[in-house]
Amino acid sequence: MICTVTTSTIAIVTSAALAGSVVLTGILVLLALLAGRELSCAAGGGRFRKLGQVLDIGILPLTMAFMLVVLVGVTKILR
């Protein structure tokens, strides 16, 4: 159940051949968030500065996911 907010759908997706493209979609969303953050920094002003702080809520975990993707990729190559 309940656990499983985090893992409900992913068992299907992760095991399928489309896992790579799903990860890519997540990276696209991360890029959109990062672009939003850059624009908000460039715009300046109170609300834009705060937008950057709000976007960080999404940017940080997706960056961690991206770093893991890179780490797993590098590990595969080194093996």
Place this chain on the structure above:
Amino acid sequence: MRKPEPLPAHLPLPGEGQPDEYASPLAPGSNLPRLLLLFLLGVAAAEWVTAYLHPQAGLLIHGALLLFVFLHATFRLQGPAQKLMITLGLAPLIRLVSLSMPLAGFQLTYWYALIGFPLLVSAYLAWRLTGFRREDLGLALGSQWPLQIPVALSGLGLGYLEYQILEPQPLVQGFSLAQAWLPAAVLLVFSGFLEEFIFRGLMQAAAAPVLKRLGVVYVSLLFAALHIGYMSALDLAFVFLVGLFFALVVARTRSLVGVSLAHALTNIALFLILPFL
């Protein structure tokens, strides 16, 4: 040399201290109820598309929802409505993070930790930004602490009921303490505590001043919507009722302790005990 200024207890949100556009969000003419309904339907649709049609499309809908709530919270809302919208962003974020992780090479047990840790960081950032006190989020034992014991133990019964519905594969090869302690600890922290902190802690605390009594129903519906991926209507109904039960317990006791333990025990029974009985 100047001393560095200490960090504020919470970062002031845009418009904080100013009159709130949605101070009475349920008042006639307010757009917020419609917006919240659309968001709920959007999350449900994104989950449905992810599970049944096209995972990438579902994920893109989640991404669009995330951007929408963050932009809307920053530029259109103030005060409690803004806090609610920021915390609601954690719902699409859960799916975005869980599907963006390269999990295939890892044991199932570690999936919860790999997904849960970044979400814990996000939840912390949302907490900091919204400025709730620990007591607001139920991060305390509460005055009715003896009630937490039966609440926590209810998790075993809930786990049994859910096992009858889903009959999932176990997380470990066999039933022994040596094999089960680490998965149990992972489930305790990254499913029990984390998910209760997000839904019954942050979202419920943010929903209460905006939606009043409907807040617990709304958060429970959102919680259930994120279980559409299990592809079981019965499980959806079960999860909604359990979410509602947990929400009412937290509203009454103002503590996440009992429900976090119950949530963890449900999953420990479901994935570590019942498959071997």
